[in-house]
Each structure stands twice: as structure tokens, then as C-alpha cells.
Amino acid sequence: MTVAGAVDLSTGDEFRTRLVDAFDDTAPTVVVDLSGVDFFGLIGLQVLLDVGAQVSATHGLRLVTGVRSVDRVLDVVGAVGSLERFVSVDAALADVRTKCDPPASPSANGASV
Numbered sequence: 197m198t199v200a201g202a203v204d205l206s207t208g209d210e211f212r213t214r215l216v217d218a219f220d221d222t223a224p225t226v227v228v229d230l231s232g233v234d235f236f237g238l239i240g241l242q243v244l245l246d247v248g249a250q251v252s253a254t255h256g257l258r259l260v261t262g263v264r265s266v267d268r269v270l271d272v273v274g275a276v277g278s279l280e281r282f283v284s285v286d287a288a289l290a291d292v293r294t295k296c297d298p299p300a301s302p303s304a305n306g307a308s309v
Contacts, residue, residue, distance in 0.1 A: 200232030203240035212243045219247075225256035227288040236266040244279060256280075256295075258288040 197218045203211050218226045228244075230236065248257045259281045261267050270279065282288040 198229045202235040204237040208239035227258045229260040
């Protein structure tokens with residue numbers, strides 16, 4: 197999911213709706229690219245925390261930040277530990293693949309490969 201522009205009181209409801217809609221049975225993890233956001237208000241943080249808490253038992257949420265408007269809000273309110281942040285979509289997707297890949301199977305001699 198890519199977000200651009202402002203996430204504020206006037207766009208918060210739409211942000212919530214689209215984020216909730218992004219989660220379904222076929223997408224165990226949603227990557228939200230916030231790198232195009234030029235204003236990120238507390239309503240955006242509240243949406244991320246609320247939706248993240250609602251889906252945490254069944255889905256993953258990864259954030260692509262790296263823009264001051266987003267990182268500053270996350271840092272100031274201390275949401276760093278509760279939301280996984282990445283510097284790029286590729287890094288977030290690599291993390292998803294790493295956590296979803298099955299462990300290596302033992303070789304014929306019983307040693308792990």
C-alpha cells in the first residue's frame with residue numbers, strides 16, 4: 197500500500213479504510229509505503245496503532261518510512277518498538293520473505309544445511 201501527501205484529520209478516515217481493506221486472507225503481511233507522505237499527523241499514528249493491534253494475531257504490518265514527517269511522529273511518541281520500520285519497500289519485503297521461508301531441511305547425514 198502506498199500513501200502520499202498528508203495524513204491528517206481530513207484524510208484519516210480514508211487512510212483507516214484503505215489500510216483495513218489491504219488486509220485479507222491472501223495477504224498475511226501488508227507493507228505500507230509512507231515515503232511519499234509530506235505531513236503525518238497523530239491521526240495517522242492512531243490509525244497505524246489501532247489497525248496494527250486489530251490484525252496482529254493474524255497479519256503482519258511493515259512500514260516504509262525514512263521521511264522526517266513520519267519518523268518524527270513515530271519517534272516522539274515512542275512508537276518505535278511497536279511498529280516495524282524499514283528504509284525501503286525492498287527491505288520490508290525481504291524481511292517478510294525471511295520470516296516466511298521454511299527452515300532448511302536436514303541433509304541425508306542429519307546435519308543442517
